[in-house]
Amino acid sequence: AFDGDGAFFSRHLAEASGNFPEMMFALAVLDLPFTAAKHESGFKGAQFTLTAGSPMAVVHQQIASVAPAAEKASILVSQNFFRRGDRYRHVNNEKLDKFVSEEFLTHVVYGCHVVLTNPTSARQKLDVLLQVPRGAIPVLNGKFTRSVHVVLDSYRTTTLEYYFYFPAAGKYAHYPVSVARNEKHLASAPAVTLNVVEKLTRIDRASWDYISQHGTGEQVIDFLKANNINRIKLPRIAFRMRDKAYFRQATDLLAGRHVYDHTLWSYGIYHNVLPAAREYLQHANSFVAQCGSYIDTKLLTVDPVVRKTYQHMEYSPLVNARSHRLGKRRRIVNARLFGQYHRLMNVLACRGKLDDHDLMAVTYYMLLQERVEEAMGFFKRVDPAKLPTRLQHDYFSAYVDFYTTADQKVARAMADKYKDYPVDRWRKAFANVSAQLDELAGKAAKIVDKEDRAQQQAKLAASEPSFELKVESKKVTVDYQNLTEGTVNYYLMDIELLFSRNPFVKQYAGQFAYIRPNATAVVKLPANKRSITFDLPKRFGSANVMVEIVAGGVKKSQAYYANSLAVQVIENYGQLRITHADSGQPLATVYAKVYARMRDGRVKFYKDGYTDLRGRFDYTSLNTNELDFVGRFSILILSDTDGATVREAAAPKR
Known part of the structure; x- marks a missing residue:
């Protein structure tokens, strides 16, 4: 190991040879000079002497004989040559190897296929030596000589391949694949001499390569009829397509076999054959992309649906947050619908005239945007007789009937027509129409599709006990559903006391939760009605009273103020104007007490006072x-x- 003293060198330099970056990285960390000093070398018989002038890397290679292993060969090895690009042949629709053994062409890439088999029960760790033939040049990242370490499990087979070509003709020896284990030779393939020629003397006259280039026109047609066209390179007969009659014969045959070749069909333009030229242009995607979203001519038709550049989409459920246009321009809030709608508009902009399919599509997207009047205008222009199916048109007829008539006879007729339709999706759609019609007629709501959340919510809402309360002009009105009776409680209010405790009136009701009502009554709610109205008791007709109704576990209340005051609040200027409700005369000396809810949430007394002779009172002005x-x-x-x-009242705008 390197201890940090002196220059750094490594005897393992040659192991970093997997690729060029690896080799350069290994050289970069060695302390070799960029410019070498002069070295001296010499031979004395078989002895070689080298005197280094500066640090250097020396690689020593020698060829030594290897003794064969003592035990019987336990590895099976074979090697065969094949032509790249023409590796297989087919017999009775079975793929077989097409090995080359007799002649090799110059400037043609060949491959060597090596098969190693371990027929024993023991695992084998092997070193395999591969060499290209003498006179050959390796290609496809190959090397002249390569050693591969292979671990071969029991009863397993593996393959190795390398590629090369011959730049010149001649006879070249090939050192066969050699297998060693622990530096002992185990097995090798037989050595061969390869015959490399400029031109083959033996030609496979039954192959497509020969027939396509040298066969007669009839031989080519017969070959196409007898063989799997998917394995044939059709562009090789492109030069034959200059003959118009032969072009028609070949393309008719291929079309009958449902085969298309872009090169062959391009001659449809050369010969001015409209069907072939049209087929060619349909497949010329780069050209079609320049022709817009839609075009329909004798030579080219671009249908965005067929070409899958546009597809109709259904949005369900789609809930619009805004029903009316805001500002001068319409806006589609849903980003996906916005993109889809504009894609449709781009397609229709290329149409000279909208057909019935287009009108149906526009109708749908107008309805999605709740532009009902425009949708009905487009829908009226549709001729259902020109549609391939009436189903969608009938559904639209039922849908728009809810907007156009009071009795919905068309919607009912369509719902009955498709009540037994075999397609679930459409049968449920029309069943939902029928369910809504039944609900309009006063029947109970029902769920058509249990997985439809909107229908589930509508069903639950329709079955939920609920009511609304309104008290005015000494009368109480209750709108209700799924209730049979309710309890009415009356609480007399000291309005000034309640106001001082909690000035914001919407919170008054909670202050009576633990107080015994001044009066209580039970009101029957008939099942055949949806609303009832009854009078306030006479004792409360001229009093300030809180009316509370309890029914179905729900409690609602509303304050009723017995007064003859007409109050006008002018928020922008902080003014009150009070007049008599009947005579319209201004009321002077009417007391006003003002509380304010501050921006931080606190509620505090703000001011009080009386109206002047004009019935006016300034409820905002203070000296602070x-x-x-x-x-x-x-x-x-x-x-x-x-x-x-x-x-x-809101605070005046500042």
């Missing part, structure tokens, strides 16, 4: 900067003769 920190106001308006009410 408190207004800068206010988020919202709550205002109690109290009149001794005309009742009381509470209003909320």
